[in-house]
Amino acid sequence: MELVIAISVGIVFGAGVWLILRPRTFQLITGLMLMSYAVNLFIFAMGRLWVNQPPITPVAGIDPTQFADPLPQALVLTAIVIGFATTALYLVIMIGARGLTGSDHVDGEEPRE
Amino acid sequence: MTAMPWLQHLIVLPVLIPLVVGAVLIPVNETRHQLKFGFNLASTALSLFVAIALLLMADNGHWPLDIGVYLAANWPAPFGIVLVVDRLAALMLLLTATIALAVLIFSMQRWSRIGVHFHSLFQFLLMGLNGAFLTNDLFNLFVFFEVMLAASYGLVLHGYNLRRIRTGMQYIAINLVASFLFLIGVALIYAASGTLNIADLTTRVAQLGAEDSYLLSVGACILALAFLTKGAMWPLGFWLPGTYAAASPPVAAMLVLMTKVGVYAVLRVWQAVFGDEAGVLSGFGLDALMIGGMATLMFGAIGMLASQDGGRMAGYGAIISSGTLLAVIGQSEEGALAAGLYYLVGSTLAMAAFMMLIELTERIRPPGAALLAVTMEAFAIEDKPEDPVGVGIPRSLAFLGLAFAGCALVISGMPPLSGFIAKFSLFHALLDARAGDGVASVAPMTWLLIALIVLTGLAAIISLMRLGVRTFWASGALAAPRLQFSEAAPIAALVVLCVVLSVQAGAVFAYLTRTADGLARSADYSERVLTEPSVRPAAGHGGAQ
Numbered sequence: 001m002e003l004v005i006a007i008s009v010g011i012v013f014g015a016g017v018w019l020i021l022r023p024r025t026f027q028l029i030t031g032l033m034l035m036s037y038a039v040n041l042f043i044f045a046m047g048r049l050w051v052n053q054p055p056i057t058p059v060a061g062i063d064p065t066q067f068a069d070p071l072p073q074a075l076v077l078t079a080i081v082i083g084f085a086t087t088a089l090y091l092v093i094m095i096g097a098r099g100l101t102g103s104d105h106v107d108g109e110e111p112r113e
Numbered sequence: 114m115t116a117m118p119w120l121q122h123l124i125v126l127p128v129l130i131p132l133v134v135g136a137v138l139i140p141v142n143e144t145r146h147q148l149k150f151g152f153n154l155a156s157t158a159l160s161l162f163v164a165i166a167l168l169l170m171a172d173n174g175h176w177p178l179d180i181g182v183y184l185a186a187n188w189p190a191p192f193g194i195v196l197v198v199d200r201l202a203a204l205m206l207l208l209t210a211t212i213a214l215a216v217l218i219f220s221m222q223r224w225s226r227i228g229v230h231f232h233s234l235f236q237f238l239l240m241g242l243n244g245a246f247l248t249n250d251l252f253n254l255f256v257f258f259e260v261m262l263a264a265s266y267g268l269v270l271h272g273y274n275l276r277r278i279r280t281g282m283q284y285i286a287i288n289l290v291a292s293f294l295f296l297i298g299v300a301l302i303y304a305a306s307g308t309l310n311i312a313d314l315t316t317r318v319a320q321l322g323a324e325d326s327y328l329l330s331v332g333a334c335i336l337a338l339a340f341l342t343k344g345a346m347w348p349l350g351f352w353l354p355g356t357y358a359a360a361s362p363p364v365a366a367m368l369v370l371m372t373k374v375g376v377y378a379v380l381r382v383w384q385a386v387f388g389d390e391a392g393v394l395s396g397f398g399l400d401a402l403m404i405g406g407m408a409t410l411m412f413g414a415i416g417m418l419a420s421q422d423g424g425r426m427a428g429y430g431a432i433i434s435s436g437t438l439l440a441v442i443g444q445s446e447e448g449a450l451a452a453g454l455y456y457l458v459g460s461t462l463a464m465a466a467f468m469m470l471i472e473l474t475e476r477i478r479p480p481g482a483a484l485l486a487v488t489m490e491a492f493a494i495e496d497k498p499e500d501p502v503g504v505g506i507p508r509s510l511a512f513l514g515l516a517f518a519g520c521a522l523v524i525s526g527m528p529p530l531s532g533f534i535a536k537f538s539l540f541h542a543l544l545d546a547r548a549g550d551g552v553a554s555v556a557p558m559t560w561l562l563i564a565l566i567v568l569t570g571l572a573a574i575i576s577l578m579r580l581g582v583r584t585f586w587a588s589g590a591l592a593a594p595r596l597q598f599s600e601a602a603p604i605a606a607l608v609v610l611c612v613v614l615s616v617q618a619g620a621v622f623a624y625l626t627r628t629a630d631g632l633a634r635s636a637d638y639s640e641r642v643l644t645e646p647s648v649r650p651a652a653g654h655g656g657a658q
Binding site for chain 2: 087
């Protein structure tokens with residue numbers, strides 16, 4: 001399971017990196033979104049991978065190694081919310097740039113031939 | 114613990130005040146400009162008072178070990194989020210509040226009116242900055258960074274024109290990627306150490322096994338990438354000059370502070386986590402910081418010589434300032450660190466004043482009113498920001514010339530102002546510390562650093578002089594611009610502060626030496642944070658203990 005998760009995070013992140021190096025704003029924002037998914041999965045995996053384990057220790061005096069780590073889940077939730085907000089903000093600017101420059105190139109103008 | 118427990122809540126005020134005021138200002142209509150400005154001014158002035166109070170408390174033994182700890186929501190460390198104020202944090206809060214107040218008054222007449230929600234965004238930016246200085250939790254630091262960045266995205270685009278939107282897009286994309294790196298770094302550090310509380314991390318670093326410390330150092334490197342993108346270390350700082358030149362002047366002055374947040378975060382995390390307590394990881398990555406800082410110095414000097422307009426020149430000036438600071442942090446000498454902090458205060462004040470000054474000097478040239486045209490269309494603002502009303506100041510050219518000279522002296526580090534004192538004491542500390550260790554010769558790297566700092570000073574004075582000559586002596590038919598009092602006063606105040614900083618250098622240095630000394634004692638820091646008791650309700654009446 002670890003290997004599958006690691007490889008898929010790597011593929012998603014790599015695709016994101018490739019996309020943000022492309023010249024069009026649509027490719028850029030898709031790349032940013034893919035990267036944010038990969039990062040969220042990565043944080044989640046950093047709490048170690050568990051299956052069917054309750055996340056929170058209910059009473060004191062029990063073995064914490066039997067329970068999933070709740071903190072990365074809280075971190076991921078925050079990261080998702082923040083990533084969502086900044087992506088939405090970026091979309092607004094993309095649309096503004098498209099309207100003002102008439103081009104969807106990241107430099108705001110078509111490259112000269 | 115203390116006679117006045119409510120004083121403890123001062124620590125959280127620099128975050129709370131801007132949050133509340135910024136939120137309150139959102140629904141207020143843009144036409145009620147005076148009201149919005151009034152709220153903003155009151156909040157910023159209050160933040161300044163709180164910052165002064167915190168500085169005095171941190172320096173006068175109000176708290177044990179001079180570190181104030183605030184347990185947010187009363188959760189004890191390391192489980193809850195902790196706000197910590199020590200001398201360094203208090204200094205940065207004071208610097209932020211001072212510059213914010215000056216910038217705000219500067220933007221009253223004109224710049225705050227060219228777009229919407231300037232005042233709310235300004236307050237949120239302050240909240241993010243203050244929070245980043247106060248927090249003791251890496252993930253909380255991320256949240257405050259994002260608050261600060263989200264506000265800065267809005268402010269960079271404030272007065273929406275073609276140039277701002279072009280650079281704004283790149284600025285936002287770069288910072289979004291940097292935020293992802295921040296998250297990856299935080300996750301790796303958590304995976305290695307099981308904590309994100311900086312003080313807790315300090316105690317755990319030395320006990321990590323070989324594999325975990327390897328993972329921790331990888332995480333710290335990725336985290337540093339995110340910090341150094343903000344702090345504009347070469348080669349991560351290419352976004353900076355374009356963004357600074359494109360942003361409206363008051364916003365550019367606030368952006369100067371944001372590069373300092375990156376440097377501050379590096380300093381804070383490295384001193385706490387990779388200090389003397391860290392065992393094998395002690396001093397990890399400092400060489401890279403020093404070499405990176407020196408490369409940044411070179412990049413900044415070359416860029417400054419090559420740039421033609423004032424905005425870009427100021428941007429490269431900020432890069433030089435970051436480079437100097439990073440190289441000094443990489444040296445990890447207490448004396449040098451105190452001098453570096455002195456340099457930070459002086460150069461930040463001067464850079465902020467310079468950013469605002471450039472806009473005023475551009476009025477000497479024939480009016481280029483094209484700037485505001487796009488904004489008017491985009492937001493359908495009916496009334497143009499009235500140009501020359503209000504109280505004008507006499508002898509505006511003389512004022513501009515003097516202020517320009519003052520800023521140039523500080524930025525380039527020429528006597529008699531604070532830039533020179535900072536560089537001189539930095540050299541003294543670098544040479545003296547090595548001699549004190551019983552090492553006969555000074556390391557070649559240190560000589561290289563000193564040479565680079567001198568040379569960048571030369572580059573800075575050449576390019577600033579060229580700009581000054583072009584602006585004041587060679588622009589042909591020179592018409593004295595109409596400056597308003599509210600625009601000239603903040604610049605004058607910042608320049609005067611630089612002068613005060615030079616005159617009172619002894620007292621300031623004493624404070625900064627105590628600051629550097631406190632930073633070096635990372636064990637004290639973690640002890641104070643981890644042993645802070647949570648407040649229990651007193652029996653009978655539910656007051657705080």
